[in-house]
Amino acid sequence: MLTLAIVLPFAAAALLAFAPVSAGGSRAVAIATATLSLLALIVVWIGFIPGQGFQAMLEVPWIPALGVAWRVGVDGISLSLALMSGLLFVAAIAWPMEREVNARQYYAWFLFLEGASLGLFLTLDLLVFYVFFDLSLVGMYFLIGRWGHGQAQRSALKFFLYTLAGSLLILLAIIALVLMTDPLTFDMRELIALQPVAGMDLRAGLILLGFVIGFAIKTPLFPVHTWLPPAHVDAPGPASAILAGVLLKMGTYGLVRIPMQMMREAFATWALALAVVALISILWGSIVAFAQENLKRRIAYTSVNHMGYAVLGIAVAGSALTGHEAARELALTGAVVEMIAHGLITGALFLIAGAFWARAQDYDLAHYGGLAANAPRLMAVTWLASFASLGLPGLAGFVAEVQIFIGAFAVWPWIAAIGLLGLIVTAALFLGMLQRLFFGERPAALDKFTDLTWSELGILAAVLALVVLIGVWPAWLLDLIGADTALVFGGG
């Protein structure tokens, strides 16, 4: 079933790439494929028993000599991330294209990207993980470069090269890690059980550094985040939504799965340093976002802030081999919820930013104002997404952040206490954004600004409904994630 969820989008992408399908036809094919993929994941979810380690396994030998195989399987963390990604892809694909050119290729690349993204979360083979990690760059590169606006090609190239540099580091680290095993294996479960670099100092540290820098670029963390704002600003809205919602999660998911789980000892040694970087990201992301006059740049920098929370949670979770179990569990659960919440919320915010671009071809906040009257539906969803993003209780972001903070405080009180300041800055910056978009005088140029269409509203409502559901009733998601197993049994 998991393989089906990965292969379907690839197959449909190939179909669209080579078969002469009309624009409307490709759209229909893409939406149907993404929905089927999501359905396949939901079927897995129905059969999933939380707290039982990896499930829905499939293993097909590929290169036995190297221990490489097509292995798929999910635990609570990867299943919940894959479900979120599947949903977000349906939303992004169903969202109207910004520039309606080459629709067939556009949808083909989107499906290609979906296949790669789902593959990354679902695979249990480190080599396949890496392949999907790089393929996702390719898909996003073309989506930004060909269907973006402004300096799209430049931004796409910067995104591609910067994150490729990161993925090279990851590749080296993967190889170094795998070479420690005998016989060679790329099986994530075995690597988690083996802890191949346990007891080594320098080598383990270097390998860890490779992984952490590589994933930090993708996440992104301060100071390697500067590829993010231009990529977002020039990307089409739906691609931005996927970039923030799904691709950034690959960095944090990778951090959990590989360094935290496979190199517990080394990770625990360096967890505090990672937490400090996360703390700087939290503060820096929010402060820089506060000063942005460009709608999309502002949202983009809040991603640095939010992913900082997620990485803080991960650092706390891996901060020790024993002790503080309950706090570390809470922090890891919080980190995974943050990934999912950020995916849904920021995904929605970027789709909303896309709606602004589609109507006014402008992201400059100074050119907006007073839209509450002519776009009440747009205002309602922006409202909801903004408050979710600033961590208002009753919405998903709060669930994540409160758990991360509680867990972090038990381990490093001062980091949690300083990190709280991020909450106040995000509140100020989102309220300022709402104010400048929707309130006050309306510039004459915006008199003909139209509200969201019903299909746009429907897509956003579906995504945000989940944000509300997680916010008011988090238990189902927290149980599904089952962070305790990820820590105690090393994921397996």
Added chain:
Amino acid sequence: MLWALPLFPMLAGLTIWATDDSSRLRLGLAAGSAAGVTLVLALLAAAQGWQGGFVWGAGLELKLALSALSAAVAITVPGVALAVVVFAAAHEERRGLARLVGLMLVFCGAMELAVTANDLLSLLIGWEIMGLCSWALIGHHWRDGANPASGRYAFVTTRLGDLGLYLALMATWSEAGALDYAALGRLEGLPLALAAFGILIAAGAKAGQGPFAPWLFRAMDGPSSVSALLHAATMVAAGAWLLARLHPWLASVPGWNATVIALGLFTALAGGAVAVIQGHAKKLLAASTSAQLGLMFVAVGAGYPGIATAHLIAHAVFKASLFLFAGIVGKAAGSYRLRAMGFLRALPRVAGLSALAALALAAIPPMGAAWSKEQIVAAAVQQDRLLGLAVMVAGALSAAYAARFWWLACGPGDAAPKTRPGWPEIAAPGALALAGVALGLLWLPPVQALLPLRLPESGALELIVSLVLLALGLLAGLALARRAELPQTGAADWVGLPALIDAGIVRPFERLADLAARLDDVALDAIPRGAAAAARQIARGGRRLPGLMQADLGLLDAAVWRVAAATRALARLSDAPGETLTDGLPEGAARLTGRGGAHARRLQTGLSHHYYAIFAVGTALAILFLIFARF
């Protein structure tokens, strides 16, 4: 079952919000009956001892329960809200009315959640949703950009305080492993101090104490019915209530009581002084709210949370009434300038009923508020005579500003009202004013005996001194009212505090953010840009080299590449499969990347040769790789 108490008004409010603004009558009836049902729910909950629980997940649970004090507040909230929403439906601008009354009910629901909470997480949820509602309600008339800006100011200020609650939550969980209030009892030492002072910051911010006071002035940009709700039944009142509710667990922290008293007393005196000279009707009342809440803080710090709660309820009743009357006279005068008012002749019923509420504010016996204020005086005296005297002075100030407010707003004058209030507009605050009179029953010892309160000993001498000061305050207030307009210096605007905050916190932060943004663009981004520039040089030379791959990779980041090359050299030393991998993996990936070459040519003609190179080299190596792997 207790969940019904917060959830019903929230859902009812959202439903009403979703309807249109066409009929005042319908909105008034709907919102009024929703508040009425909430009141009945609160009474039932208090009578039957309802409780509630909800599994949040990850080992956390939300718990609701009512203590004797919180039951009293839980009943007061919908009671006051009932009058306020009925007034709002009759009084406020038709446009956006459904949103206004709907949000007011949501606001009440959030307050009920905070009041019924029995653990810190539920409290925090209600606490912050209140912040959201205050933002939306203060910015209700959004077409004037200043109003939403004030809403933002209020939200950010109070959220700054909320961080204290987060701190308390984190400290409690990390020490006690749970978040219910009882867990506070298992704390000691530093964690308990963190929790106690964190909660004090949260309470102080909501209650407009000390440095947090200015947000209450900005909140005056909201409609008057919003001010009434905010100051009387929700939000601001929540600050004092929280301290009263958690007092049993926090009082043992060294220095906590003294800090609470100092903060409350300072605010009571400063707020009183500001109110005495304010020329804006609503701002005068806002400053008085800070001052009255300060008195409640003093009561809590002196060890009498029950008295604080009693004063909170008395205050809720008369302050809501006064704000609603201020809305009437403000509309009639066309502005909130007290000098433009004086409606005794034109609006005698308004003047008469508001006099009752003003007497309660002035704490003149036999009003109920006077009783609770004298109890606070007694509690303070018991603590320290000087403190008692200071509280009496604060009481005299409240008599002065109450007298001045009423005299200027509703006293003798020739002002001709621009509009005349309808009967519901008078009935709603009138009923509250009469309720304030009814609370005068508290002066009767048999009634006091029924209360679940511990009362301080009060001596006759103190009462006499207090009343004399009160009388002096009244006279001073009347004298001030009859003088020419007071100069509105910076002192009237919270003794210059907002200007200080603006210059000391807001502006520097904005400069910091701008600086950080420039740094981010210039300095941090220079790393990859520098690497790219250097690599371009390498690439120019590299074209002549056979390995185009190297030039392309060099573009990435010179440093990264060097590390990669070194590691690669290391890997070559290892066994054959390892070597295959090091070379095969990037190439294999590159081959897949190369698939996109056709698109890349259109996109980046300058780079297409690189992709061709990757494609060719990658294909060749991938074939080798597959052959190799067979062995």
